[in-house]
Amino acid sequence: xxxxxxxxxxxxxxxxxxxxxxxxxxxxxxxxxxxxxxxxxxxxxxxxxxxxxxxxxxxxxxxxxxxxxxxxxxxxxxxxxxxxxxxxxxxxxxxxxxxxxxxxxxxxxxxxxxxxxxxxxxxxxxxxxxxxxxxxxxxxxxxxxxxxxxxxxxxxxxxxxxxxxxxxxxxxxxxxxxxx
Numbered sequence: 001x002x003x004x005x006x007x008x009x010x011x012x013x014x015x016x017x018x019x020x021x022x023x024x025x026x027x028x029x030x031x032x033x034x035x036x037x038x039x040x041x042x043x044x045x046x047x048x049x050x051x052x053x054x055x056x057x058x059x060x061x062x063x064x065x066x067x068x069x070x071x072x073x074x075x076x077x078x079x080x081x082x083x084x085x086x087x088x089x090x091x092x093x094x095x096x097x098x099x100x101x102x103x104x105x106x107x108x109x110x111x112x113x114x115x116x117x118x119x120x121x122x123x124x125x126x127x128x129x130x131x132x133x134x135x136x137x138x139x140x141x142x143x144x145x146x147x148x149x150x151x152x153x154x155x156x157x158x159x160x161x162x163x164x165x166x167x168x169x170x171x172x173x174x175x176x177x178x179x180x
Contacts, residue, residue, distance in 0.1 A: 001150040003041050003050060006086070007034055013112050021173045030120050030137055040138065042082045043175040049123075051136040053077035053172075054094035055116060056102050056143050061161040062146075062171065064082050065097045069126055073160060073168055077114055077138060077150055091140040098159045099152035102143035114141045114176065142177055 011031055014022050016168040033048060041050035056063045063072045078093035080086050093170075094102040107115050118139040125133045164175040 003080070003112075004034060004037065007041065007050065007137060007139070009069070010086075010112065010115055010118055016032075016117055019116060019173075020176075030118060032046055033120060034137065035133065040067065040082070042080050042084070042160055044079060046133070047132075047134050049134060049136050050080040051077055051121075051138045052080055052089040053114055053140040054090040054102055054141055054143050055174050055177070056094060056098075056100075056145055058145050060178055061169060062159060062174065062177075063094070063098055063100070064160045064162055064167065064171075065155075065157040066160070068157060070124075070126070075171065076157075080136060085111075086139045087114070087141055088095065089121055090139070094143065095153070097108075097155060097157045099155035101146035101148060101150075101152075103146045107146045111141075114143065116140055116142045116174065141173075152157060 011027050015024070015027055029105050036053040037046065037048045039046045055075060056076065063076060065076050067074050069113060076094045076097040078089060091102050094100065102109070119138045119140070121136045123134050123136055125131065164172050
């Protein structure tokens with residue numbers, strides 16, 4: 001399946017869900033940007049990139065990282081690499097950025113059912129990486145923290161476990177998913 005087709009399926013899926021943070025207007029705007037996109041969304045040289053985020057709770061707290069360039073507290077996330085599926089990207093980025101392992105909250109064949117949000121995010125120019133200003137279509141998946149006896153590996157970024165009232169406003173609605 002082409003990645004654009006997969007993103008389109010994600011938009012269709014979210015249209016049928018009852019998440020307060022997902023609006024038809026937001027989905028329509030993302031669909032418009034998807035239709036205008038030139039090239040593979042996993043190519044970082046294009047104006048529209050595909051990224052994936054992990055929403056992972058530990059009891060009543062959610063994992064966040066400090067973004068090294070934007071200097072904002074955000075969900076663990078990153079670019080979907082060539083040949084990679086967005087869902088796999090969310091799992092990989094969570095481990096790299098937090099040092100913890102996340103697993104599917106549902107059966108692997110139903111990855112779409114762990115999708116809880118999609119957003120269009122403006123990314124400003126990054127002179128350090130010589131990257132032009134661009135946009136991300138960010139697919140957000142709810143995952144579970146893996147139960148393991150292993151110590152977490154070293155995290156790439158500063159990690160925060162935040163209660164709802166400590167989290168950035170954009171993410172506070174996700175706390176309705178705790179224990180779901």
